[in-house]
Amino acid sequence: MCEPLITVAVPSYNQGRFLDEALASIFRENVPVEVFVVDGGSTDGSVEVIRNWEVRLKGWRSRRDEGQAAAINEAIAMGRAPFVCWLNSDDWFVPGGLERLLAEIQSRPDVPAVYGRAWNVVEESGKRSPVWVERFSERRLAMRCIISQPATLIRRSAWEAIGGVDARLHMAMDYDFWWRLYKSFGALGFVDSYVAVNREHRETKTRRNRRKHYAEAMEVVARYYGRVPLKWWLYQPYSVWFKSLFG
Template sequence: MTIAVPSFNQGRFLNDALTSIFQQDVPVEVFVMDGGSTDNSIDVIRKWEHRLSGWRSHADKGQAAAINEAIARGRAPYVCWLNSDDWFLPGGLVALVNELTANLNVPAVYGRSWNVIQHSGKRVPIWVEPFQERRLALRCIISQPATLIHRSVWEAVGGLNEELHMVMDYDLWWRLYKEFGPLRFMDSFVAVNRDHEATKTKTLRRRHYQEAMTVVRKYHGSVPLKWWLAQPYAVWFKSIIR
């Protein structure tokens, strides 16, 4: 499989991400797309250079563009991306590969993942559930680090929308569904999402909700009331209790 690892000044986490990939018992081609980091990221990348299929470090057009670039450089039939502050659980990639191989008629598969709070170590499951359009319109029910996609459908929909900064994954799930049908849910934990002080969904909550609501309106036709009610809570109240 082809794995894109976008990163920018995440050297303190990048080693964990790459370790979790190369400890999996599955063939991988890994491309690290670094946005011109000024921390220790290059040292970490060079540590793993002998295992990487490619890497670069320079300013780019953002996370979505970096992921598209990496996956375009690969040739494997399955693709995914792992943000440099997340990691795969042992056996997680193998489980995803087995599930997708057994279900070649679906565009992608997704499992469960944990959300780990960096400063406290608290671990809680991310809200993931079996695929339904009605439920996807209410929230993103798919956890990005826990997904695996057919390269053919990735290329057919043009990869990620590079105009989006916050919800490029949510937009992709909608496009895959609309073009190729429901994504397949696998009821197993396969990955971990790291929640820390620089996480985009924490520092840019208002923009996150604005982009997400635009995506829902575009593909579902209307924005459920839930989004309007939840936005003030997520933007203001959650920001002061975390």
Template sequence: MVEPLITIAVPSFNQGRFLDEALSSIFNQNLPVEVFVLDGGSTDETLSVIHKWQHKLAGWRSRPDDGQAAAINEGVALGTAPYVCWLNSDDYFIEGGLRTLVDAFAECKAPAVYGGCLNYVQGSGKSHPVWVEDFDIDRLAIRCIISQPATLIRRSAWDAVSGVDPNLHMVMDYDLWWRLYKFGGALTYIDSTVAVNREHGDTKTKTLRRRHYREAIATVRKHYGRVPYKWWLAQPYAVWFKTLVP
């Protein structure tokens, strides 16, 4: 039996219409992975999708839980692989994407590596690159320059920082990048598109913009010591104008 190389937690809640594509994209990577689906008690078609893939899953459960971040920590803790990540059930990997990230670790000692990501607008047939760039702490203070679906983390670093903060609802990934940097130095960027972030009307960043900005600003202040002016200038546009635009 081949030992798993990557532990992947898949948090989900009423995203059954997307979950099949997410799981398919994982198992089509042709890598030894252990996948744990952490469902928050969905009432849609999620369970039928889970049962379809049950023979390949390392584990799953479906019940009310303490939220996305807690579910991610739970899933990663169930595994043993040297690299870890999570894939939200409405996102998916590009073919060969995980291999690209794993191979990058052979060339660096970073606590995590990340690649490019596409943002796909559900129902439009259109996609565009997510803003991702080389790691720089001052740039990270201005915006999140790392796209979560395109990231792979050393388990040793994950364990050292205790995973994602279960008290955060919107920016647990942004906070994690800061803590990984403080633990093990700069994260390594790979100039290759490895994943797709799906944008649709039910995503938290579209429905909870004000809460997202409050958490992000508090995270920057906590880790950087101050909040760059950009946050105050951009907030009215991101919170109010984008809320009005369909």
């Protein structure tokens, strides 16, 4: 049996209706992986889904925890593979997506992580649209998060060097992580190919807590960029108010 090349953390809480698709998308990839499901004590049948995959999982648990970021760090720490990522239980990889990310990062020893393009799918309507993803630029990263989290792959050495995601954050922990990764190791590599899907539904944190998500993201920008670009102030009313009513 091949040694795993990628540690995949799958944080989940009451997302049983999505979890099976997320896990299936990981295991259909032609890549040796070790997968850890960290469930926050779900009561919706998630454990039954996990048990159906138990023979292929490296490990799992279901109990109350300290939140998504802490659970991700916990799962990554249990693994030993040289590359790491996390896939939220309501997202999934497109066929061959993880393989493309692995090939790119293996060919780019100069980058701490790589990321590709992703689709956004609205559960209620089935509408599919591209997530806003761009080639890496500090200026553009300060304007918005140009990296789609499910479409990323990170070197374990870089992950461990900066201590993983900040467990104190609950909304913009990925945005904060990309900034810290960039500040410590330089620009992330870009894969101009669709590799993952972000599922949007009524229970997502960003949809339920737009104001908190926006405030946390703006704090991240100010911390690492030194100021908050005007775009954030201009766009905030639309993002927080209009989308809350009609999004």
